[in-house]
Amino acid sequence: MEMIAARILCAGLYASDDQPLNFQEQVFTEISSGIICILFITPEKFERNAQFRTLLKNMATFQGIHFIIDEVHCVKNYAYFRESWCYLSQLKTICPTALILMMTATLTYNNARDIMTNLGLDFSCVKIIHGATLKRDELIYEIIKKKEYREENLKETITQIKSIPECSIIYCATQKDCYEVADFLRINLRDENIKVMVATNAFGLGINMPDVCLVIHYTMPLNLSNYIQETGRAGRDGLSAKCILLYARKDVRVLYNIVAGERESLTDITTKGEEMRQVYLMECQKKIWEIIFFCETKYECRQNALTQYHNWKTPLLEIQSSTIESSCGKCDVCQLRAKEKLIVKDMKMPALKLLNVVEVITGLGSNIIIAKDVVDIFCKSKSALPKYKELEIYRKEQDAEVKLTNDEAKRLFNDLVIRGMILTDIILQRGKTAGVFSWTFPVLGVSDGT
Numbered sequence: 001m002e003m004i005a006a007r008i009l010c011a012g013l014y015a016s017d018d019q020p021l022n023f024q025e026q027v028f029t030e031i032s033s034g035i036i037c038i039l040f041i042t043p044e045k046f047e048r049n050a051q052f053r054t055l056l057k058n059m060a061t062f063q064g065i066h067f068i069i070d071e072v073h074c075v076k077n078y079a080y081f082r083e084s085w086c087y088l089s090q091l092k093t094i095c096p097t098a099l100i101l102m103m104t105a106t107l108t109y110n111n112a113r114d115i116m117t118n119l120g121l122d123f124s125c126v127k128i129i130h131g132a133t134l135k136r137d138e139l140i141y142e143i144i145k146k147k148e149y150r151e152e153n154l155k156e157t158i159t160q161i162k163s164i165p166e167c168s169i170i171y172c173a174t175q176k177d178c179y180e181v182a183d184f185l186r187i188n189l190r191d192e193n194i195k196v197m198v199a200t201n202a203f204g205l206g207i208n209m210p211d212v213c214l215v216i217h218y219t220m221p222l223n224l225s226n227y228i229q230e231t232g233r234a235g236r237d238g239l240s241a242k243c244i245l246l247y248a249r250k251d252v253r254v255l256y257n258i259v260a261g262e263r264e265s266l267t268d269i270t271t272k273g274e275e276m277r278q279v280y281l282m283e284c285q286k287k288i289w290e291i292i293f294f295c296e297t298k299y300e301c302r303q304n305a306l307t308q309y310h311n312w313k314t315p316l317l318e319i320q321s322s323t324i325e326s327s328c329g330k331c332d333v334c335q336l337r338a339k340e341k342l343i344v345k346d347m348k349m350p351a352l353k354l355l356n357v358v359e360v361i362t363g364l365g366s367n368i369i370i371a372k373d374v375v376d377i378f379c380k381s382k383s384a385l386p387k388y389k390e391l392e393i394y395r396k397e398q399d400a401e402v403k404l405t406n407d408e409a410k411r412l413f414n415d416l417v418i419r420g421m422i423l424t425d426i427i428l429q430r431g432k433t434a435g436v437f438s439w440t441f442p443v444l445g446v447s448d449g450t
């Protein structure tokens, strides 16, 4: 609409029956005669419309054509269920000399490489134009551990909204949660003059409001890129805004069900399809671990963690180290650091001992080992399984210098996982009830350092 208002002649084609055939013909005629100079088209329409591709081919020989792929991260994110995005690799085949401008607000270096491969482009020929900074100083991040009962979490949501009685967005993982949260808010905020939007975080929303002061994730986001995008909708007026995430590790089930549920229990009939399915599932797991690590870290400033996530550590870009080194001083991790009396403890020996425990018990080749088993053996806990109590590593007196409390050992274990020194996996299995997954994070072993 803005383009029409600015008197730029443009048209849009999409893959549905709503547009009559003669409309398309009229658009093609107007493109050929130079009346329409900008055409919006979906990847699906581009793939299914041979006539349009022929038109492009004919025009490419005598007229300059430029392509713009907006939200280019979808080439990777949608590769499995909207294959038409990958079909955009035909753009270069049809018009080899055409320039392609690709735009996105969310992309890591590795994903960029994958996208170029999917589009059949040479990564070394791609010029990257980067925003001045990815850091959003005005955003204050906080992760709050979810309580056991829904009612408690709904009350926490209300408390947060009332603390900033302006415009808020609440992201939920499912429509069911959206309705539940919205109903609860309606009842409890009936007399308040507060603007709240409740939305699913499945695919993001085209929200561009300047005065959003609070973004709440009622369930953790699908991945860190989504989190950056979704929280980025707060504070667009440059004023301070809060980003609260209600975190529970058990929500992994919900996330995995959304991103991988249907593909988790099926096998693809073709080899290529099966390979793609496996790659897709591994990507899903990796992204879930990233968000878990982000939520569970007690050491790293949230602001820094997010800034670094999108920083491309490559010679293609010169990263200004000053922008990523300083802590924000405002997020929950920074606040905790300021409050807690910092105890400096050399953890080298406990870390080595813990790694040794992992090595020994994963080497036994027995059943699935979980973090609790490792911590129980390390701390010589009475609740350790009888078979582990028989191990020498359990029975041997612990040196004073490696002694830790159960809680400290858990934190050390998580830290070693985050650092990639202990290898783990996610196993989610479909239960008897439709859509319900059970989940386990088995410990696989110690990294060989590669």
Ligand SMILES: [Zn+2]
Pocket (backbone or CB within 6 Å): 301, 302, 303, 304, 327, 328, 329, 330, 331, 332, 333, 334
């Ligand atoms: Zn911070």
